[in-house]
Amino acid sequence: MRIIGMDIHRNFAEAAALEDGVIKRLGRIGLTRQHLHDFARTLLPTDHVVVEATGNATAVTEIIAPHVARVAVANPLQVHLIAKAKIKTDAIDARVLAKLNAAGFLPEVWVPDEATLARRRQVTRRRQLVRQRVRLKSIIQSILHANLAPQCPFADLLGGKGRNWLKAQYLPDDEKEAVERHIEEYDRLTDALKGVERDIARAALADPDMKRLMTIPGIDMVVAVGVMAAIGKIDRFDSPDKLVAYIGLNPSVHQSGDSPAYHGRITKRGCSNARHLLVEAAWQTVRSPGPLRAFYERVRAKRGNHIAAVAVARKLAVLIWHLLTKGEDYSWVRPALHAKKVRDLELRAGHPQRRGQKGASYNYNISQRRNEERDRILQAEGAYRRLTTGWQRRGPRVKLTDAANEE
Structure with a gap:
């Protein structure tokens, strides 16, 4: 089996093949469809090809994939950290990709459908x-x-x-x-x-998951579509923490030896667009009553406005994982507000206006219905406040051996 590494640029790609522990330079390939098709015909059905995630990597993958056994797309940042060298050329980069894949150390990224x-x-x-x-x-x-x-x-x-x-x-x-x-x-x-x-x-x-995300206050069509475009398939993430890390809303951690772990600022690694959208949605979410607003105010009292908004954005990411994984709507959805969001979505899609007809979104115009929904959400907000009253930050954890020695 050959492993072929390709270092992709704007107008050309440098390729190298690893076979039986020997690296062979394949030369430069023009990055046009015709040149790539000609190069793909020279490959074997058992070959594995490795490319870095760049702006044109998807198009390169689509052309080469039918001719080989597998095409892997590598994370360029992690490849750089693993294979950082004093001497750097395109040929060396192509060899590094092939060697990392052969050794099983290639940091791959998900290729969306x-x-x-x-x-x-x-x-x-x-x-x-x-x-x-x-x-x-x-x-x-x-x-x-x-x-x-x-x-x-x-x-x-x-x-x-x-x-x-x-x-x-x-x-x-x-x-x-x-x-x-x-x-x-x-x-x-x-x-x-x-x-x-x-x-x-x-x-x-046409996507029920979009409407499901819009049941969360503060999330409209723009946020829902942007987040879903970044996530792709939710089953890629085994836990909400992995989704949070993918978006870059997880705190950085520094820990060495027996010293306690220090949590710093968020990593800001991953999909920046989804992160920005969730932070913007967090500012809108905390304007509406509900448990998320109570959570924001609790964090704001200790850490300030901006840190509290980022904390709410992380909560939204966790909530999105649970809604998409379980196929459920938000528990504290306001039906009239959600119906209005869906109706606005229909109008943006070009659906005809229904003047004089009272659909589900009409309830949002009735103050009594809005107040009833608001009172129900305020009760949930009050329940969260009562639950968290008196919560205090825990100190550093004590090891069981240390506790036994003290006794």
Whole structure:
């Protein structure tokens, strides 16, 4: 059996083969589909190929996989830590990948299926469009600031009222033209964003796990789709702690010898997009009544706002693992609010409006129904407060041998 390592770059890949303990350089392969197909035809059905996780590794894997026994995708950060060397070339990197795989030390990453890849691409497209819109708003704000314009009194500068206010401000002619061009580009990006969100919403409506995650307060379509795109299949994680570590919300631990373990900041390793989404969702979650808000306030009293929000984000990750694994909705779901979220999802997907028809989401407009649901959640919040009243932080654990000696 041959093990072939490929060090992938933008325009080419360096390949090396390990067979019977001997490394043989296969040379450079152009990173076009035709070159990769030609290279794949030279491989044997028993070959194992190893590549690093890069932006184009998925496309390379799809082309090579049908021609070989297995394609492994390695974690580049962990490979670097294992095989750090003073001399580094593309040929050496390819040899290191092959040797690590042969020795059983290759840190692999999960290769998502086509549906998960498509969902990730859509999430990435949406994030890019949002960033471009924010950038255009910042440019317009800088133009106003440079020309001594007052601060906009409205929340959305490019909303209806904000645009009317913007037209009334004094700006030089060239600056006015620049602002108009930026607004035109902003509107174009807004239309593109609506199209991407429509496709995302249609896929979310067909997935029951999306609706299940939206039963958690603070989690909407954007957070649910982003987290599901990062997770892929929940059965990859044996426990909620592994999902938390995958997202990078687990605390770093330093421990040596008999000294107690020191827990520091979160590792921030893994999927950064899912981590950011959960932290944003945590800020929204703590605005609603419920046990999560009581947990946030308890941590905030000791550690501050930001650490408490990150702690809530970790709780959300644990909660998501349990909901997806058990196939259950959130216990303290507010039915009217959840129905409103689902209806908003349908409208984003392009479903027709039902004016005059009172569906399940109409209950959210009835104050009595909202208050009844809120009272039920407040009872759960009060129960959590009573449960945690008087809780104190435990000191360092005492070894059984030390305790016996003291006695």
